[in-house]
Amino acid sequence: MVNGGSASASELLAASIKENGRGKLVGTTTFGKGSVQRGFPLSNGGQLRLTVAKFYSPNGNVIHGKGVEPDIEVEITDPANFKPGEPEKDPQLKKALKILNGN
Numbered sequence: 001m002v003n004g005g006s007a008s009a010s011e012l013l014a015a016s017i018k019e020n021g022r023g024k025l026v027g028t029t030t031f032g033k034g035s036v037q038r039g040f041p042l043s044n045g046g047q048l049r050l051t052v053a054k055f056y057s058p059n060g061n062v063i064h065g066k067g068v069e070p071d072i073e074v075e076i077t078d079p080a081n082f083k084p085g086e087p088e089k090d091p092q093l094k095k096a097l098k099i100l101n102g103n
Contacts, residue, residue: 034063
């Protein structure tokens with residue numbers, strides 16, 4: 001399961017699963033944060049954060065700014081009716097469970 005809240009290392013994992021044929025991604029396109037930041041301490045106690053690397057999928061696809069597309073897109077059509085912790089109202093979870101159960 002992936003969506004716009006899936007970012008950074010979780011996108012690399014999702015892309016790896018998808019591109020290596022190890023599973024199906026269900027949900028919506030991921031956030032698209034395919035970069036790594038590193039903090040450099042400053043003498044005044046602050047910190048400078050710089051991008052020092054970018055994530056690419058195992059097949060060399062860019063993740064940053066694009067995200068990872070699911071194999072099976074399932075939107076949350078009524079966000080006002082959906083609350084985390086209420087799995088019976090989660091269409092993405094329902095679809096993922098159907099796939100896992102072979103339906």
